[in-house]
């Protein structure tokens with residue numbers, strides 16, 4: 728789980744103010760074990776501190792742009808980026824329960840497949856891979 732202080736530092740470095748709603752959203756996400764939708768995030772906020780989902784969307788958008796969160800597709804939602812290492816980020820997501828695990832590959836082979844004449848610089852990529860986590864593969868429940 729990424730430390731809150733580290734996330735605050737990233738925000739500061741990128742030139743963004745650390746507001747109470749921003750902190751609340753990232754704190755919920757970094758503690759989550761699976762991707763969350765803005766509605767899930769809203770439900771998990773402290774009951775004395777409610778933010779509307781439009782604001783949550785806006786915050787997630789900003790965090791996505793600066794790499795603090797990743798949007799996921801295997802299970803629709805957002806996760807807090809769990810890596811600050813250089814390289815390409817890979818997110819493994821359980822198709823059944825949504826449990827996620829992020830890892831970084833420094834010398835990513837996919838980058839070597841990109842055409843040399845592609846008119847882009849500083850290319851990086853984020854991958855999502857799907858599977859069944861160990862604890863789900865042990866349970867006999869039907870596929871959901």
Ligand SMILES: [Zn+2]
Nearest residue numbers: 808809810816
């Ligand atoms: Zn990441």
Ligand SMILES: [Zn+2]
Nearest residue numbers: 815835837852
């Ligand atoms: Zn890559």
Ligand SMILES: [Zn+2]
Nearest residue numbers: 821824860863
């Ligand atoms: Zn699972």
